[in-house]
Protein backbone atom coordinates (compact mmCIF):
# COMPACT_ATOMS: atom_id res chain seq x y z
CA UNK A 1 0.00 0.00 0.00
CA UNK A 2 1.34 3.35 -0.97
CA UNK A 3 2.02 5.98 1.67
CA UNK A 4 -0.25 9.05 1.79
CA UNK A 5 0.70 12.34 3.44
CA UNK A 6 -2.15 14.80 4.00
CA UNK A 7 -2.12 18.53 4.41
CA UNK A 8 -3.88 21.79 3.75
CA UNK A 9 -4.07 25.49 4.38
CA UNK A 10 -4.55 27.27 7.70
CA UNK A 11 -8.37 27.51 7.45
CA UNK A 12 -8.84 24.00 6.03
CA UNK A 13 -10.66 25.08 2.85
CA UNK A 14 -7.94 23.65 0.58
CA UNK A 15 -6.76 20.12 1.32
CA UNK A 16 -4.31 17.85 -0.48
CA UNK A 17 -2.98 14.31 -0.42
CA UNK A 18 0.51 13.35 -1.57
CA UNK A 19 0.95 9.74 -2.58
CA UNK A 20 4.23 7.82 -2.26
CA UNK A 21 7.55 9.57 -1.66
CA UNK A 22 8.73 13.03 -2.77
CA UNK A 23 11.73 13.21 -5.12
CA UNK A 24 13.32 15.76 -2.83
CA UNK A 25 13.00 18.25 0.02
CA UNK A 26 15.01 21.45 0.16
CA UNK A 27 15.24 24.86 1.72
CA UNK A 28 14.82 27.68 -0.81
CA UNK A 29 16.22 31.15 -0.18
CA UNK A 30 15.09 32.75 -3.46
CA UNK A 31 13.40 36.14 -3.38
CA UNK A 32 10.25 34.87 -5.15
CA UNK A 33 9.64 32.15 -2.53
CA UNK A 34 10.30 34.67 0.23
CA UNK A 35 7.91 37.24 -1.28
CA UNK A 36 5.24 34.57 -1.84
CA UNK A 37 5.31 33.48 1.80
CA UNK A 38 6.64 36.47 3.71
CA UNK A 39 9.16 34.14 5.33
CA UNK A 40 12.97 34.54 5.38
CA UNK A 41 13.34 31.01 3.93
CA UNK A 42 10.93 28.32 2.73
CA UNK A 43 11.15 24.55 2.80
CA UNK A 44 9.55 22.60 -0.03
CA UNK A 45 9.04 18.92 -0.85
CA UNK A 46 8.95 18.06 -4.56
CA UNK A 47 6.44 15.67 -6.15
CA UNK A 48 5.41 14.65 -9.62
CA UNK A 49 2.10 16.38 -10.31
CA UNK A 50 0.22 13.07 -10.60
CA UNK A 51 1.18 12.16 -7.01
CA UNK A 52 -0.85 15.10 -5.66
CA UNK A 53 -4.62 15.30 -5.31
CA UNK A 54 -6.29 18.52 -4.18
CA UNK A 55 -9.72 18.61 -2.57
CA UNK A 56 -12.06 21.15 -1.00
CA UNK A 57 -11.97 24.68 -2.34
CA UNK A 58 -9.95 25.18 -5.56
CA UNK A 59 -6.54 26.69 -4.85
CA UNK A 60 -5.78 30.01 -6.48
CA UNK A 61 -2.67 30.11 -8.65
CA UNK A 62 -0.53 33.20 -9.20
CA UNK A 63 1.86 32.97 -12.15
CA UNK A 64 5.04 34.49 -10.76
CA UNK A 65 6.85 33.95 -14.04
CA UNK A 66 6.33 32.16 -17.37
CA UNK A 67 5.30 28.57 -16.58
CA UNK A 68 5.57 28.97 -12.82
CA UNK A 69 2.48 28.90 -10.64
CA UNK A 70 2.40 29.65 -6.95
CA UNK A 71 -0.79 28.44 -5.32
CA UNK A 72 -2.50 29.72 -2.24
CA UNK A 73 -5.83 29.33 -0.42
CA UNK A 74 -8.44 31.81 -1.74
CA UNK A 75 -9.96 32.04 1.76
CA UNK A 76 -7.03 32.39 4.18
CA UNK A 77 -4.14 33.10 1.80
CA UNK A 78 -1.87 30.29 3.02
CA UNK A 79 0.92 29.75 0.44
CA UNK A 80 0.74 26.12 -0.67
CA UNK A 81 2.86 25.27 -3.71
CA UNK A 82 5.32 26.04 -6.47
CA UNK A 83 4.02 24.38 -9.66
CA UNK A 84 5.65 24.01 -13.05
CA UNK A 85 7.73 21.83 -15.33
CA UNK A 86 10.83 20.25 -13.81
CA UNK A 87 14.16 21.37 -15.22
CA UNK A 88 15.48 17.83 -14.66
CA UNK A 89 13.10 16.34 -17.22
CA UNK A 90 10.54 14.54 -15.04
CA UNK A 91 7.61 16.62 -16.32
CA UNK A 92 5.01 18.52 -14.32
CA UNK A 93 5.89 18.88 -10.67
CA UNK A 94 4.28 20.31 -7.57
CA UNK A 95 6.54 21.55 -4.80
CA UNK A 96 4.58 21.68 -1.56
CA UNK A 97 5.52 23.94 1.33
CA UNK A 98 6.47 21.46 4.06
CA UNK A 99 4.76 23.49 6.78
CA UNK A 100 1.36 22.86 5.15
CA UNK A 101 1.51 19.10 5.82
CA UNK A 102 -0.47 17.87 8.83
CA UNK A 103 2.69 16.07 10.01
CA UNK A 104 5.57 18.44 9.37
CA UNK A 105 8.23 15.94 10.43
CA UNK A 106 7.71 13.56 7.48
CA UNK A 107 10.22 15.03 5.03
CA UNK A 108 13.75 16.09 5.88
CA UNK A 109 15.38 18.82 3.79
CA UNK A 110 18.71 17.73 2.30
CA UNK A 111 20.13 20.99 0.92
CA UNK A 112 19.82 24.75 0.53
CA UNK A 113 18.89 26.17 -2.89
CA UNK A 114 19.47 29.76 -4.03
CA UNK A 115 21.84 30.35 -1.13
CA UNK A 116 23.19 33.20 -3.27
CA UNK A 117 19.93 35.08 -2.55
CA UNK A 118 19.82 34.29 1.17
CA UNK A 119 19.06 37.26 3.45
CA UNK A 120 22.49 38.09 4.93
CA UNK A 121 21.18 38.26 8.49
CA UNK A 122 19.39 34.93 8.22
CA UNK A 123 21.04 31.54 8.51
CA UNK A 124 20.43 28.15 10.05
CA UNK A 125 23.03 26.03 11.81
CA UNK A 126 23.11 22.84 9.77
CA UNK A 127 25.72 21.08 7.68
CA UNK A 128 23.70 20.60 4.51
CA UNK A 129 25.14 21.35 1.07
CA UNK A 130 24.36 24.83 -0.26
CA UNK A 131 23.87 25.69 -3.90
CA UNK A 132 24.24 29.26 -5.15
CA UNK A 133 21.25 28.65 -7.46
CA UNK A 134 20.18 25.05 -7.99
CA UNK A 135 21.62 21.52 -7.73
CA UNK A 136 22.51 21.22 -11.41
CA UNK A 137 24.90 18.32 -10.90
CA UNK A 138 27.87 20.54 -10.03
CA UNK A 139 29.29 20.46 -6.51
CA UNK A 140 27.61 22.77 -3.98
CA UNK A 141 29.10 26.23 -3.36
CA UNK A 142 29.89 25.08 0.17
CA UNK A 143 28.69 22.81 2.98
CA UNK A 144 27.14 24.39 6.05
CA UNK A 145 27.03 28.07 7.01
CA UNK A 146 29.55 30.46 5.52
CA UNK A 147 32.44 31.21 7.86
Ligand SMILES: [Zn+2]
Nearest residue numbers: 009011073076
Ligand atom coordinates in the same frame (compact mmCIF):
# COMPACT_ATOMS: atom_id res chain seq x y z
ZN1 LIG B 1 -7.42 28.37 3.76
Ligand SMILES: [Zn+2]
Nearest residue numbers: 028029030033
Ligand atom coordinates in the same frame (compact mmCIF):
# COMPACT_ATOMS: atom_id res chain seq x y z
ZN1 LIG C 1 12.50 29.57 -4.27
